[in-house]
Amino acid sequence: MLKATYQNQQIYSLLRENLDKLNHDFALLLRQWAIDQFSNQTTTSANLAKIIVKFSNLIQVFAEGNCAINLEIAIAGYESVINFFTRDAFPEDWDAMQQNLVAAYKQREKTFNKVIEEFKNTTVKTSSEIHVSNKQLQQELQEAKQQIDDLEHTKQEIDHLKTNLARLEQVKDNSITPITLEPIFSAIKNIKTSIQNFNTVILYDIENLTMGNKNPNFKFSLTKIINQINEIELVDKIAIQCAYADWSNSNLKTIKSDVQKLGIEPIQIFGFSFQRNAADIQLTIDAVELIHSRPSLQVFVIVSGDGAFASLAKKLHEYGKTVIGCAYKNQTNKVLAAVCDYFISIPEPEVETVNQSINRVKPIISSKI
Structure with a gap:
């Protein structure tokens, strides 16, 4: 199959000839074979991974045979290469894999819902038939008892009626018990919960956070900022994080480890004197570009109190995006705070005593939605 996919052959004709082999x-087999192939990565591993993804795309929409099993084979292919296409090594392929998996999981959910609906209809029909059978059974029992009371003929006839009565009583006692769908509904609910969308992008204006690079202030916590953002209900999973600064500045070494640990991508902006707003401009350009290149991103977080970003927030609203602002409350432009859908206040960068812990004040989240 994979060889035919690689050679761009008519794979659907090959699938039709082997419908009996398309099973769980x-x-x-596909999942285990792919894992074994990627255990020792070679120069051809990337091409092999792309072939598996292409084959999964084709069999996912194959309408013949068992469509549910075809979908499971496609998911097995996607999941077998997800650990190979890492975000750092293959950012574009990683993003495409996330999109493929989300689409496949949603298709699986629809299939499950359809099966459950059919099962419910069958169950209702079966329950109705059982009810009718039980009603007929009760009537037969009553008639049999009446016959026993009326017939006083031969002992053979009485014994025969008693035998039939015992059989009917046994059938009644062994009638089918009600069928509960609660375990199936619970399983579907867990599947829906596991599917999450990478719908959020966070853009950090590091110069604004540090209050300038000449004498930077590092009283903020990037981890706490991310935690506060995740508390907002509209934020599902974070897809992109970019921090804009002149990272060649030795004063920023203090936060470089946190940036790497949290998976934030540092964007280099050289701090030439005549490019004072270079970081703001690059941040704005990237945000507008993401609107068109990544339409799945619905939540844009701007970590800055600079009033220049108010225009960016308005433009994001025009495209139906949610805007979250995050900055020092007393250092934030009022217009920017007003146009944001949510605003997260972080502790002011005040000088602390020796016994005073950093960022002790709990950030405040305000919402207009």
């Missing part, structure tokens, strides 16, 4: 064993 096929999905398990």
Whole structure:
């Protein structure tokens, strides 16, 4: 199959000839074989991973055979290469894989819902038939008892009626018990919960956070900022984080480890004197570009109190995006705070005593939605 996919052959004709082999064993075999291939990465691993993804795309929309099993084979292919296409090494392929998996999981959910609906209809029909059968059974029992009371003929006839009555009583006692769908509904709910969207981008104006590079202030916590952002209900999963600064500045070494640990991408902006607003301009350009290149991003977080970003927030609103602002409350432009859908206040960069812990004040989140 993979060879035919690589050579751009008519794979659907090959699939039609082997419908009996498209089963759950096929999905398990594909998954295990791919994992074994990627255990020792070679120069051809990337090409092999792309072929598996292409094959998964094709079989996902294959309408013949068992569509549910075809979908599981596609998911097995996607999941077998997800650990190979890492975000750092293959950012574009990683993003495409996330999109493929989300689409496949949603298709699986629809399939499950359809099966459950059919199962419910069958259950209702079966329950109705059981009810009718039980009603008929009760009537037969009553008639049998009446016959026993009326018939006083031969002992053989009485014994025969008693035998039939015992059989009917046994059938009644062994009637089918009600069917509960609660375990299936619970499983579907867990599947829906596991599917999350990478819908959020965070853009950090480091110069604004440090109050200038000449004498930077590092009283803020990037980890606490991210935690506060995640508390907002509209934020699902963070897809992109970019921090804009002149990272060649030795004064920024203090936060470089946090930036790397949190998976934030440092964007180099050389701090030439005639490019004072270079970071602000680059941040704005990247935000507008993301609107068109990544339409799945719905929440834009601007970590800066600079009033120049008020215009950017308005433009994001025109494209239906949610804007979250985050900065020092007393250092934030009022217009920027007013146009944001949410605003997160972080502790003011005040000089602390020896016994005073950093960022003790809990940030405040205000919402207009």
